[in-house]
Amino acid sequence: MRLHYRIDDRDVQLDVSHRGEGYTVTLDGRELDVEILSAQPGELQLRCGEQRSRAYVAVRGDDRFVFLNGRVFSFRRPADIHELEEENGNGGPHVVAQMPCTIVKLLVQPGQQVAEGDGLLIIESMKMETEIAAPLAGSVAAVHVRQGETVGLRAPLVDLDPVPPAGET
């Protein structure tokens, strides 16, 4: 996944990819191998080389705040749909499982048109059912899971081909 951040006047591009047990974060050509030791919204425990750190993260609109080793960093993340388009190369985002879960019900089929916010599928995790909504309008390019299936973190669930925004072709 490619992410763009702005720090004061600087623009920074961040590529995050899954590798083995951890992640590789590429930043201005430099690679950082980071393992996530634990994670919950707002709090990550990370290992980077020999160093273990606890990072707290808060979000307000486009603002991102990170507390790390006694220091606070502020970034802006201009919301940009192109980040998602870059992800699977066919123009649309993967909708992925953000935690291990069981697929309770599929609500869409390949080829189906969906509007932003339409339900794609229902998952269950931590004994709670949650409907996953389409992050944007488009057509369903692929459905990667079956009803009743249990999937792990970051498993692809549904691919979407976005409807081109008005004015673009």
Place this chain on the structure above:
Amino acid sequence: MRRWFDKILVANRGEIAVRVLRSCRELGIRSVAVCSAADRRALHASLADEVVEIGPASPLESYLRIDRILEAARETGAQAIHPGYGFLAENADFAAACAAAGIVFIGPSAAVIAQMGEKTAARRIMQEAGVPVVPGDRLPAPGQDGELDAEPVRAAAARVGFPLMVKAAFGGGGKGMRLVQDGEDVVAAASAAAREARKAFGNGTVYLERYLQRPRHVEFQIFGDSQGGAVHLNERECSIQRRHQKIIEETPSPALDPQLRARMGEAAVAAARAVGYVGAGTVEFLLTQEREFYFLEMNTRLQVEHPVTELVTGLDLVRAQIAVAAGEPLPWRQEEIAARGHAIECRLYAEDPAHDFRPSLGEILLLREPAGPGVRVDSGVRQGDEVSQHYDPMIAKLAVHGPDRGAAIERATTALRDYAVLGITTNAPYLIDILEHPAFARGDTHTGFLAEHLPGWQGNGRDGEELALAAAGLHELLFAVAAAAAGGPGRNSSMPSPWERLGRFRLHGLD
């Protein structure tokens, strides 16, 4: 145990209101909080048995309204009022109004507050009691045009000697103050200070005081009771100040040995006795590099920095304030008061030290306070609270206790590095840099420390930025993809992310 009061009203907000309310609860005393409209959901208001809203956000219309606060006390049947510090804590009219209403003011009498509030009167009383004061001289009151007669000012300046300070008799907080070097125009400086003092304090009386070079600020906690008892609870050194505002305090002072401590302690108790002091107070001294000490002023209230005294003595000053206000004798004799180890307090401010210390306002999105042995946090805020422009930017105090000064410094820096506040900017990195400065480690502190050692502080640039970006990116990946997609150009960002509703969870297989 006998209950000293059935109900106490706390006429303050923020961390000090929280501190006092906790003591009330511990003592089984019912508590009343007052709050402004902006503070309805503030931490202090949530901790009291009853809450009375006393006005709009502006302190002038709420926390400084003597009539509203007394009305709240009458309405709720509170027998005593604890003023905290700031707001009405050193307002003689408020103490007098409490007395007139038959409500116990937890603090000294209105007469003592008034005497000590006028700096020139306080200096005279202390001189008569044999307490050394900074050499200085009064000036005649300015004329109708606000100008001072040149001749008496020049004569007084010649007696005091240069460099000297012009200070406001009814002032504080750096207003109405001027430093005058030899050869500079003392008459112009005194007149300017007088005009400033008249605007700020409603009284333009100023006086001259010799300017001491690189002094330490060393103050003594004193305590008196209504039976005439008076003790001191050792010193606090508060030399680390920015624009006359203390930001780091410690006890014991690295500059004191037992002999000097005993001499200064005796002077502090003499000061308390000279005015028949009842309750908790502080006698502030300037201590020169030559180890001479001079009375600076007396604060007739509980100090912000009282926790360091509590940590080393093991005593509860608020509890003692309440007992003494109820007419009890002091709970300790001088020889029973002993200090162990070293304590340091850091004041956490919602301000940006890299940008002229400008206040940082807004919602506290995330708050994780440090904990552990010898770590005490006195906080006035919770996660989700709004830091508003109406009130003091000090949101919390971190106080640590260690076996010696070095251990206390390490404990303080470690705790500050664990103190996560997101959404607003705090001075925590600045505090860490002060504590880790070699001059601070040596105990070589004086009131000009920050101007000398950390001018134009800018922080540590981009250290750690890469990992912080990685953390932001990973957090995005794990928790916020849907939310980010919904926030795209021209899109409605109110679409809920399913993950926001799930709350805490732990990723399996990653431990």
